[in-house]
Amino acid sequence: MENQELITLGNKIKYFRIELSLSQEALAFKCNFDRTYISLLERGKRNPSYKNLLKLSKGLEIPLSQLCKSTEEV
Amino acid sequence: MENQELITLGNKIKYFRIELSLSQEALAFKCNFDRTYISLLERGKRNPSYKNLLKLSKGLEIPLSQLCKSTEEV
Numbered sequence: 001m002e003n004q005e006l007i008t009l010g011n012k013i014k015y016f017r018i019e020l021s022l023s024q025e026a027l028a029f030k031c032n033f034d035r036t037y038i039s040l041l042e043r044g045k046r047n048p049s050y051k052n053l054l055k056l057s058k059g060l061e062i063p064l065s066q067l068c069k070s071t072e073e074v
Numbered sequence: 075m076e077n078q079e080l081i082t083l084g085n086k087i088k089y090f091r092i093e094l095s096l097s098q099e100a101l102a103f104k105c106n107f108d109r110t111y112i113s114l115l116e117r118g119k120r121n122p123s124y125k126n127l128l129k130l131s132k133g134l135e136i137p138l139s140q141l142c143k144s145t146e147e148v
Contacts, residue, residue, distance in 0.1 A: 005128060047123045054079060063146050069139035 005071075007044030012070045014042045016060040031059035079145075081118035086144045088116045090134040105133035 017027050017038075024042070028035040032055065040046045041056075048056065057064040091101050091112075098116070102109040106129065114120045115130075122130065131138040 005125060009124060047125050049121045049123055050083060050127060051079060051121050053124060053127075063142070065139045065143035065146055068137070068142050072137050072139055 003044070006047060008071050009048075009067075010042040010044040012067060013038075013056065013060070015070070016062060016067065017042075020061060022059075027059050031055045077118070080121055082145050083122075083141075084116040084118040086141060087112075087130065087134070089144070090136060090141065091116075094135060101133050105129045 017024070020027075022030070024038040025035045027033075028038045031038075033052075037046065041048060053064055053067070057067050060067065091098070094101075096104070098112040099109045101107075102112045105112075107126075111120065115122060127138055127141070131141050134141065
């Protein structure tokens, strides 16, 4: 489970996480995810569900539309 | 598997599908999904993955960010 779309998404998740000065652990805690899940997501190794994308964007303090938009501007 | 977030997404999928004058079958064919999957999605009974959301938005001829944005304006 890895491909360019997931890698692009993962890079943007990492970008917004670092913008907030959050560790992977801290973001995972905010989202109620396992820390390893954030690491896997950021490396494009998970294909998150819509509901997990919503939780993630809440943790990143941006609308999901903004996270998606950032991936479209690559 | 049904809740307000998924129902809102499903309503927007239906809205954009009808805008294109596509049947559920026609949209499913464009996305390479089973027709029943579109019906389940539109009723909020599926939690689609990121990759399926990308396929769906391609079938609906809009960026995924626009589909997500529409759900945020409810």
